[in-house]
Amino acid sequence: MMRGALIVVEGLDRAGKSSQCEILRDNLQKSGRSVKYVRFPDRTTPIGRLIDGYLRGQSQLDDHSVHLLFSANRWEVAQSIEQDIANGVTVIVDRYSYSGAVYSAAKANPNLSLNWAWQPEIGLPRPDLCLFLRISPDEAAKRGGFGAERYENETMQRRVRELFQTIFDLQPSGDVHIIDAEGSIEDVSQGIRKIVVNCIERLHTIGALRKLGPIPI
Ligand code: Z5A
């Protein structure tokens, strides 16, 4: 039996990640594939509930502590993702280690570098494909103003945008595809579908599911 693919969708606030993950899941299911949709942070677990309280501003946590919680929130499901993939299920992931490293490193904390932030991600399942939904600040603003959660402000989003570029430049070539996410939901989803189907069809050239490695900073 062919293994499933690990497909990650990344992007800034309101880029349309969750909308596109759901459409992709439905499309792949309609074409007869087994698919699961996972999102991070997963706010339903005990660790996820701590993260949720922090993002809503209901609790204060040290930058390093909350960073490690976000990472632990991925580690707590890493084994089940690997198991699903081994069983032929394609797993679509809404935000992953790239958001993890970038949002923490974007804080004005000189002791929290991108390199430090990446360390706890090393060893997690490595995506077969990471789609980065690119959107300009103007287009994002049209999709609704900033919400009330932490990080939903202009300074933070600008730093995050720059750091996404930095971290993607450091990934092995072929792992990341940039998608223009400013078109209609339908147009964007068609582009995504083509790239994902191509990745699934070429999985045999990748071989076994790989693990995230260090970044060459
Ligand atoms: N974070 C972190 O710090 N560390 C970590 O390790 C992780 C995350 C994993 C919450 O994430 C915060 O956690 C986030 C990063 C940080 N902080 N910020 N900013 P989240 O994923 O739970 O946040 P979210 O609120 O679910 O996602 P989002 O980024 O705000 O939205 P989205 O999923 O990209 O977009 P959407 O919900 O699909 O669409 C937004 C709206 O736009 C909606 O009304 C859609 O109908 C509309 N939309 C979508 N696509 C289109 C197109 N193509 N045209 C027009 N309108 C569209």
Ligand code: MG
């Ligand atoms: Mg979302």
